[in-house]
Amino acid sequence: MxxxxxxxxxxxxxxxFCGCIALVFASELNFEMAFYFVSLGIFLDFFDGFFARLFKVAGPLGLQLDSLADMVTSGVVPGFVMFCMLKQGQNPADGKQIIPYLGFIITLGSCYRLANFNIDTRQTDSFIGLPTPANTLFIISLPLVIKYSDSMIFFDMLTNNWILLVITLFSAYILNAEIPLFSLKIKDFTFKKNALQIVFLSLCVILLIFFQYLAIPLVIISYVLLSVINNKFLKK
Structure with a gap:
């Protein structure tokens, strides 16, 4: 016991631990390995609560540990990745600028959301605002979209600092927006209680197979759309 x-x-x-490793890889501009370790961290985060409930050992310590771990994996890492992207996109002739540091607005938004999540009693079985793991996957996929996309449109957009700043500000907003979104955590292994989660995860696999890194934004959009459909129709 x-x-x-x-x-x-x-x-x-x-x-x-995965978040710490991802941060090291991001500092070396190895965004692909950073993406893999963040994904592994999010996968682990997916199941810690499940096993706590399964073993009936859920408690306040686990809740605090979960938020602190997420603050690194899904808070510091995406903010730092955006910092690196903004730094790469700035004009070298301008010297040091404050603009790259604005990427950490994502970290601030993530911190506020994680703290608010712990005290918001409405978010026991669902989310209000985009969860930090989903937002993180979106942010850290951007440099990979630039690397592996054959379209110059994506390259031009995602190397433009003004567009990156808009993404940064929108990221901080959507994390804390009053938009109900279904929880991604599986409470047990029955299909009936997890039908929406299973459908969404299956869609994620299909999109990833066909679109690879380009699928990440589509996955996030699908998540929001399925949540809206669930709120308006399925719950009724």
Missing amino acids: QIKRHIPNIITLLNL
Whole structure:
């Protein structure tokens, strides 16, 4: 029983460890490895709460650990990635500018959301605003879209600092917007209680197979649209 009590927290700490590794790779401009480690961290974050409920060991310590781990993996990392993108997009002749540091607005928005999530009693079975993991996957996929897309349109857009700043500000906004979105965490392995999550995850797999990194923005849009449909029709 003692071992079971620590398993969920160990999973959470592994999420934090993945976030730290991703931060190192991002500092070396190796955004692909950063993406993989963030994805692994988010995968671990997906199941820590599930095992806590399964073993009936959920408690306030796990809640705090989860938020602190997410603050690195889904807060600091995307902010730093945006900082790097803005820094690469600035004119070298301008010297040091404040603009790249504005990428950390994403980190500030993530921090506020994570703190608010812990005290918002409305977000027990669903989310209000875009979850930090979804926002993080969107942000850290941007440099990979630039690298692997054959379209100059994406390259021109995502290397334009003004567009990146708009994305940064919108990211901080959507994290804390009053928009109900369904939870991605699976509470058990029954299809009936997790039909929406399973349909969404299946759609994610299909999009990723056909579009690879370009699928990430489509996945986020699909998540928001499915949430709206669920709120307006399925819940009724």
